[in-house]
Amino acid sequence: MMSSWQVIVDAMPLLLQGLWITVKIVVISLLIAFAIGLITGLMNTSSNKILKFIATLYIDIIRGTPLLVQVFFIYFALPAFLDIRIPAETAGIIAISANAGAYIAEIFRAGISSIDKGQREAARSLGLSQVQTMRLVILPQAFRRMIPAFVNQCTISIKDTSLLSVIGIKELTQSGEIIISTNYRAFEIWGTVGVLYFIIIYGISRLSRVLERRLSLK
Template sequence: MFELFMDSLPAFIEGMKITLIITVSSLFLATGIGLVLGLINIGNNKILRLIAKVYIDIVRGTPLIVQAFFLYFGMTGYLGFHMTAEVAGTIVISINAGAYMAEIFRGGIQAIDKGQMEAARSLGLSSTQAMLKVVLPQAFRHMIPAILNQFIISLKDTSILTVIGVSELTQSGQIIISSTYRSFEVWTMVGILYFVLIYILSTIFRQIEARLNND
């Protein structure tokens, strides 16, 4: 098994690299989507709130694999353009995670006492300045565990992207199995590598959370 692991290591490393690139890129995009939608959800514009609600309900109400097929095969074929599987995978994970991040931001912002906004406004800050400088920094501390959880979910969700041909960690395992026929050993190694990735990222996030809580 050790010899198999060493022979397969280059393919595993390449798969892990693609997995991390898609996950990290998606998290940044999803954070932007979630922040915008979260602010819309606590705003007063009913039309924008309806649009945000429809988006969140559709994304959360359909499987990720269907969303991947819809974007990569459905939309590209219907609109007549091409994108790589990696780009499509990043967009799908971003759109999917963005809907959940929106609820994280909404809940985090609403958890902050309204008096914080009122106090900031009384000091002469605009609503935008008060939100960016007073409310969001406090809300972010409460959101870190939920953001970490979503990050881990998104990392594991990248395994679904193998259905559209993304050469991430899971597909690397499938390719190795097709040439070695050693499913048990290969899937064991893939599971261990996912665990190691998630454990390292969880440790980093916990250190960030501890540092922020100590400030």
């Protein structure tokens, strides 16, 4: 019988391949989600009732339904309705992006709303336009306050990628399942999978703390 260490060593190439797919999906999804969140967050803080309604509707739908249902809808239901084919990895990226985007939109809304209205009034009195006020005055201050929430959403999205194994994406969790189906060493493999997830999330958490300290000194 193989030792636990040998089982882990033999499994590592496939697990690292799955880890790479996980990281790739998370990075692409969060970049898209950040753009979605920023636009939706600005819409949600707008005085325009139509834009505010659209943003609120999107956020409520995403936050009111499980991510797994969203994954199934994008991968199975939407292609069947539109008579198209969406690759599994693309569907996964769309699902994670749309899901994280709604939560990031709320982070932006809360961050923008936390800035004193006097800041906005002072900027406008200096001749700055509404766009310039938001870009140069409000968002830089709000962003510092939003960093912990952004990091929290990032870690959630990393863990959410494990759900994509249900549509056959060979990310980290699916890779672990494949290995276990051949060697039946669940303890070693799931333990290693957990450690790999922990390393990524812990690294992001440490990086965010460094960023927070540097921004607080400015």
